[in-house]
Amino acid sequence: MSTQLLVRLPDPLVRRFKRSVAPRQRSKFIENLLEQALPVLEVDDDDPLYQAALAVEQDEQLAAEMAAWEAATISDGLGPELDKPKSRLGLLPLAKAGSSGGVRFGGPISSRRTAGRSANPAPQW
Numbered sequence: 432m433s434t435q436l437l438v439r440l441p442d443p444l445v446r447r448f449k450r451s452v453a454p455r456q457r458s459k460f461i462e463n464l465l466e467q468a469l470p471v472l473e474v475d476d477d478d479p480l481y482q483a484a485l486a487v488e489q490d491e492q493l494a495a496e497m498a499a500w501e502a503a504t505i506s507d508g509l510g511p512e513l514d515k516p517k518s519r520l521g522l523l524p525l526a527k528a529g530s531s532g533g534v535r536f537g538g539p540i541s542s543r544r545t546a547g548r549s550a551n552p553a554p555q556w
Contacts, residue, residue, distance in 0.1 A: 440448070452460045475481065487493060 519538070
């Protein structure tokens with residue numbers, strides 16, 4: 432299928448075009464220029480997969496079912512208990528700042544240096 436297109440061009444450009452391209456080759460010449468200059472479309476409106484995706488998007492019953500599944504699985508096993516910080520080993524709860532005589536479980540190791548230990552902090556887990 433082809434479509435006829437009316438295009439306005441400056442007169443000097445038309446003269447150069449007519450001098451350089453034979454009359455029966457002009458449409459093909461412009462077609463080649465446009466193919467090279469324009470980006471390739473990823474999705475063609477006639478693509479069967481694209482048409483199927485449009486049909487799915489317009490299916491209201493499917494959209495309602497998908498919304499129900501999304502609401503049911505939004506946290507998917509992740510509850511507020513996983514938001515609470517834990518110790519490095521994951522076994523001891525964090526003590527509040529200032530309690531336990533200044534020892535804070537899970538706090539930065541560099542703040543718990545003692546005499547005789549290396550000044551380099553241990554890795555944080």
